[in-house]
Amino acid sequence: MCGILGIANRNKEAFGEIYDGLLMLQHRGQDAAGVVTYDGEFFKEQKNNGLVKDVFHARDAKTLNGKTGIGHVRYPTAGSLSASNAQPFFVNAPYGIYLIHNGNLTNAEEQRKKVTRKYSRHLRTMSDSEILLNVLADKIFDSIKKNGSQNPAKNVFEGVKLTMERIQGAYSVVALIDGVGLLAFRDPNGIRPLSVATRTVDGQGNDYAFASEDVAFGITGFEKLRDVYPGEAVLIDFEGTMHSFQAAKGELRPCIFEYVYLARPDSMLDGISVYKTQLRMGQALAKQIDAAALQIDSIIPVPDSARPVALEVSKATGIRYREGLVKNRYVGRTFIMPGQSERQKSIRRKLNAIPLEFDGLNVLLIDDSIVRGNTIKQIVQMCRDVGAKKVYVASASPPVKFPNVYGIDMPTKKEFVANGLTKNEICSELGADALFYQDLQDLIWAAREGNKSIKHFDCSCFDGKYIAGDIDEDYLEGLEMSNRVSEKVSALPEYTSSWNVPLMNDLHNS
Numbered sequence: 373m374c375g376i377l378g379i380a381n382r383n384k385e386a387f388g389e390i391y392d393g394l395l396m397l398q399h400r401g402q403d404a405a406g407v408v409t410y411d412g413e414f415f416k417e418q419k420n421n422g423l424v425k426d427v428f429h430a431r432d433a434k435t436l437n438g439k440t441g442i443g444h445v446r447y448p449t450a451g452s453l454s455a456s457n458a459q460p461f462f463v464n465a466p467y468g469i470y471l472i473h474n475g476n477l478t479n480a481e482e483q484r485k486k487v488t489r490k491y492s493r494h495l496r497t498m499s500d501s502e503i504l505l506n507v508l509a510d511k512i513f514d515s516i517k518k519n520g521s522q523n524p525a526k527n528v529f530e531g532v533k534l535t536m537e538r539i540q541g542a543y544s545v546v547a548l549i550d551g552v553g554l555l556a557f558r559d560p561n562g563i564r565p566l567s568v569a570t571r572t573v574d575g576q577g578n579d580y581a582f583a584s585e586d587v588a589f590g591i592t593g594f595e596k597l598r599d600v601y602p603g604e605a606v607l608i609d610f611e612g613t614m615h616s617f618q619a620a621k622g623e624l625r626p627c628i629f630e631y632v633y634l635a636r637p638d639s640m641l642d643g644i645s646v647y648k649t650q651l652r653m654g655q656a657l658a659k660q661i662d663a664a665a666l667q668i669d670s671i672i673p674v675p676d677s678a679r680p681v682a683l684e685v686s687k688a689t690g691i692r693y694r695e696g697l698v699k700n701r702y703v704g705r706t707f708i709m710p711g712q713s714e715r716q717k718s719i720r721r722k723l724n725a726i727p728l729e730f731d732g733l734n735v736l737l738i739d740d741s742i743v744r745g746n747t748i749k750q751i752v753q754m755c756r757d758v759g760a761k762k763v764y765v766a767s768a769s770p771p772v773k774f775p776n777v778y779g780i781d782m783p784t785k786k787e788f789v790a791n792g793l794t795k796n797e798i799c800s801e802l803g804a805d806a807l808f809y810q811d812l813q814d815l816i817w818a819a820r821e822g823n824k825s826i827k828h829f830d831c832s833c834f835d836g837k838y839i840a841g842d843i844d845e846d847y848l849e850g851l852e853m854s855n856r857v858s859e860k861v862s863a864l865p866e867y868t869s870s871w872n873v874p875l876m877n878d879l880h881n882s
Contacts, residue, residue, distance in 0.1 A: 373564070373634050373779050374459070374474040375400030375445040378546035378582040379592075380554040380608040382573050386441040387433050393581070393588035394424045394443045399636060400474075400584060401447035404458035408470045409438035410548055412610070415470060419444075419458040440610070442548050444472040447781065460548075461502045463509045466516055467524070468550035471508065473501035474584055475542035475564045476779040478842050483507055483539060504539060508547070511535045524552045525607055529617040532557050532605040536620040540842040542627070542778035542830075544600070546582050553609040556582040560622035561840055562602035563778050563830050565630060565641045568614075569594035577612040585639040599642050625839045628829040629780060631819050632769045633677055633740045644822030647680055650740075652821055653768045654684025656814035661736070663689045666764060666806060669733040672696040674740075674751060675723075681768040682738040691736070696729035697751070723751065731759035734805075741769040742809075743782060745789030745802060752803045766808040769815055771798070774836040775851060777843055782833060784852055 375397030379386045390407055405427040406419025416436045420427045424445060428436075444459040460470040477483065480500040487493045487506045495502055512531030519527055528549065542563035547555040558566045569589040571579040581589060586596045600606055602622025607615045626642050627634075637647040661668075670692050673682035676699065686693035700722055729735070735755060739748055748765060755763045771790035776782040785791045789798055799807035812834050820826055830839040 373400050373630075374447050374472075375584045375588075376442070376472045376474050376544060376546050376566075376582070377444070377584070377588055378442040378472075378548065378554050378556060379440065379579070380581070380610075380612070381439040381579045382577055382612050384439060384573075384579070385433065385437060386439055387436040389581075389592040390441050390443040391424065391428055392591045393583060394445055396588045396591055396636075397445055397584055398424055400634065401445035404446040404455060405444065406446075406458045406460050406472075407436055407441060407443045408460045408462075408548060409436045409441035410550070411438035415462070415468065415548070415550070417460070417462070417470070419455070419460070421455045421458065440548060440554055442470060442472050442546050442554070457497050457499050459499075459501055461497075461499070461505045463505055466509060466513045466527075467552055469505065469509055469512075469547055471501065471505040471545060471547040473504055474544045474566075474779060475559065476500060476777060477504060477539050477543065478541035478777050478840065478847070479539065480541075486538075500541075504535075504543060504545065505547075507538055508532070508535045511538070524549075525609060525615055528552055528555060528607060529605055529615075529619065532617070533619040536560065536603065540840060542840070544584065551610070553607050554580070554582070555605065555607050556600055557605040557619060558600045558602055558622075559840075560603035560620045561626075561830070562599075562622060562624045562642065563627050563839065565626065565635070565639075566600040567596055568598060568600055568606055569596045570614075571595065578614075579612075580608045580614060582606075585635055585641065587636050587639050596640070623828070624826055625828045625830055626826070627778060627780075628815060628819055628831050629741075629769075629776070629833060632815070634780070637677070637680060642823060642826065644819055644826075649819050649822055650677075650680035650768070651684045652818035653810060653815060654681040654738075655688055656818055657681060657738075657766055657768055657808065657810050658685045658688035659814075660808045660811075661685065661689055661766065663691050666736075666762075667734055668736045668764065670694040670696070670729065671736045671738060672729065673738050674748065675699040677740040678738045678768060681740065685736075685738060685766070694729045694735075696726050696735065696755075698724045698726060700724075723754070725754045725758045727758040730755050732761055733759075734762040734764070735760055736764045736766060738766045738768065740767075741772065742767045742789060742798075742802075743772045744787050745798075749802050756803075762805040763803075764806040764808070765799070765802060765804040767810060769810050770812045770834045771795075771809055772833050774833050775848060776833045777838065777847075777851070778830060778832070778840070780833070783854075786852070 377393045477500040511534035515527040515530040544564040544566035569581045603620035631649040673679045
């Protein structure tokens, strides 16, 4: 779930605005950041591991000059944590292309073999984004051979069309192409978000921007034009004209986990308010909670993303709402932190309980989701340590039971606390006195109410139905046996059923 951003200005330097926009997308990736700008003749590149504020500084504006540029914040789902895997990636032909990508290719290994063997291209990393870039370069080159070089926009669009015929999975892409312009395209299911925005420049034309979430636009004065359509390619040429091409037949089927946790609450994704979706999630979740029978004294959210849900549960049940957990805002989101050891240390220093809100009370903790279980397990223990009489837990989403293959770092069901356990067994493992899960149909309702034209969502991590139709048992078995999973699992603590010791393999989001 990386964050991607592209800006094409007519008169203004792009770097400062890319920097500001990436800060607004930092929640989508904390492992690495990268920026490339273009001055009409040369590309200027800088990328490294770390947060945006650590990778870039004010002095970089002098070297990263140019009116057009792209930026990326990385959350790794394929490829190592090395800075060499930081995006953007580059190929020097045809034209010269820098590319950034959010999502995950599900036929990456097949395409890797074609790229390296059939097309004799050298790949420097294990990243599927580099594979995607080289496939795109191959297909644009094929189009140039077929049509000639007189119409670059036509060649690029045809190259995108041919690329979509070859790759599978989830991808939102922004590419900067020498002499051509700023290109963006989205997979035919629109699984990962991508928006386009515009800004009028002194009545002389428009600046344009692309971003994973529209929260990146407001800080720079852009106004969202619309979401990029599934299967659509959009090109902003260097004359400032926007061109659109439907490269593949598409039906919008976005990832529902974006609304649960990944996106910021102030974002609008595909016409749906993330914040209002989370409020509706709270309304639906409240129907499952028998407040009188449990004698709940207060509802306490696990900060920050569960707060809107908890507020609506409180409103619907009449149970008082309290802020009982204090978050250290200088610790990042544990779910997207690179590496198990970093997540483990982060939990211990991330939250503190306010004893007065727990001592002698029955509390209902509400979290956005329970994935690996370790965070909520430790929070339950924390509540007991400060005197809670009973600790109930509610998840604003259904049980996560299936691997995510479309760009979220949940590749193996071995990680999930809900894997193979009943709800009562999960409750026991978490050390809670009662456990509630959101119903999947209620979650779908909460999202779809924002845009009723959307008929389907990708809910694969909840129901095992992979929306792109390219995943079968053999694929999932191969994923379980892959280096990506084996390295991940080998670094995890041993499973235990004792609830006062870290449970399961990894941490869930908070």
